[in-house]
Amino acid sequence: MVCNVSDLFKDAPDTLKTAPIAVFDSGVGGLSVLRSLMEVLPNERFVYVADNAHVPYGDRPQAFIAERTLAVARFCLNQLHAKAFVIACNTATAAAISQVRECFPNAVVVGIEPAVKPAAMQTRTGVLGILATSNTLASEKFRALVQGYAADKTVLVQPCPGLVEFVEQGELTGPDIESLLSRYISVLVGQGADVLVLGCTHYPFLAPLIQRLAGQSVQVLETGLPVARETQRRLALEGCLAEQPVSPALAFYATGNTTSLAQAIEHLLGLALPVSRAAC
Numbered sequence: 700m701v702c703n704v705s706d707l708f709k710d711a712p713d714t715l716k717t718a719p720i721a722v723f724d725s726g727v728g729g730l731s732v733l734r735s736l737m738e739v740l741p742n743e744r745f746v747y748v749a750d751n752a753h754v755p756y757g758d759r760p761q762a763f764i765a766e767r768t769l770a771v772a773r774f775c776l777n778q779l780h781a782k783a784f785v786i787a788c789n790t791a792t793a794a795a796i797s798q799v800r801e802c803f804p805n806a807v808v809v810g811i812e813p814a815v816k817p818a819a820m821q822t823r824t825g826v827l828g829i830l831a832t833s834n835t836l837a838s839e840k841f842r843a844l845v846q847g848y849a850a851d852k853t854v855l856v857q858p859c860p861g862l863v864e865f866v867e868q869g870e871l872t873g874p875d876i877e878s879l880l881s882r883y884i885s886v887l888v889g890q891g892a893d894v895l896v897l898g899c900t901h902y903p904f905l906a907p908l909i910q911r912l913a914g915q916s917v918q919v920l921e922t923g924l925p926v927a928r929e930t931q932r933r934l935a936l937e938g939c940l941a942e943q944p945v946s947p948a949l950a951f952y953a954t955g956n957t958t959s960l961a962q963a964i965e966h967l968l969g970l971a972l973p974v975s976r977a978a979c
């Protein structure tokens with residue numbers, strides 16, 4: 700079924716401004732984007748959906764990720780009546796954003812991609828280090844991004860198996876994560892990278908550790924804030940920004956373990972809130 704935001708709201712246009720913004724990731728990574736969205740759009744209502752029955756997405760087949768992303772998009776737009784769908788996952792954006800836009804042609808769909816463009820503008824050594832999942836780095840979208848914005852730079856890519864699992868378990872410090880991360884980072888910094896791009900939404904939760912391991916002369920870039928500003932811009936264009944705070948401000952859904960997502964929300968965002976089961 701093809702549907703879109705105007706279809707969903709045509710019988711009740713007044714509810715468009717107060718409808719929630721849906722934020723989606725395979726697991727807890729998108730909470731780093733939600734944090735920025737809440738900062739930039741304090742009046743808005745958000746629903747967060749973690750497809751944690753299938754996390755991590757990083758090495759799964761593209762077709763599987765696209766199928767899951769579409770299932771969650773249908774749940775958010777058709778059942779939760781969200782006015783926007785933010786794909787707070789680099790891997791899912793690379794695999795599926797075109798299909799989501801095709802399926803929901805008039806919906807506000809915002810994706811996320813590694814900060815290659817700002818990194819190319821900020822580097823002094825001309826060497827960029829990109830940390831992301833294997834799928835993101837292997838995607839056509841990433842190839843085009845590098846070609847478009849950093850063709851004259853040396854772009855070093857580092858897939859990071861294992862990192863997402865640490866963040867999912869709430870393990871953001873300690874000898875194990877530190878030794879895994881220092882292996883990934885030393886390869887990049889050792890070859891002259893002076894900007895590191897966090898190309899997976901789980902990684903901003905490791906930013907303090909990454910910064911310490913890389914050293915203060917290296918810039919560490921994440922993408923939550925630009926995504927939040929883009930969401931604001933798109934909603935303003937559609938005339939559907941909330942004009943005053945709407946309650947309840949936050950609702951959380953998980954396709955898998957609801958308790959572990961609730962614990963992660965408390966640990967990563969400091970919010971003690973219930974998590975419902977997502978039927979998708």
Ligand code: DGL
Pocket residue numbers: 724725726728729754755756757758787788789790791832835863898899900901
């Ligand atoms: N957080 C996701 C990203 O930005 C992917 C993590 C995963 O499920 O592998 O790519």
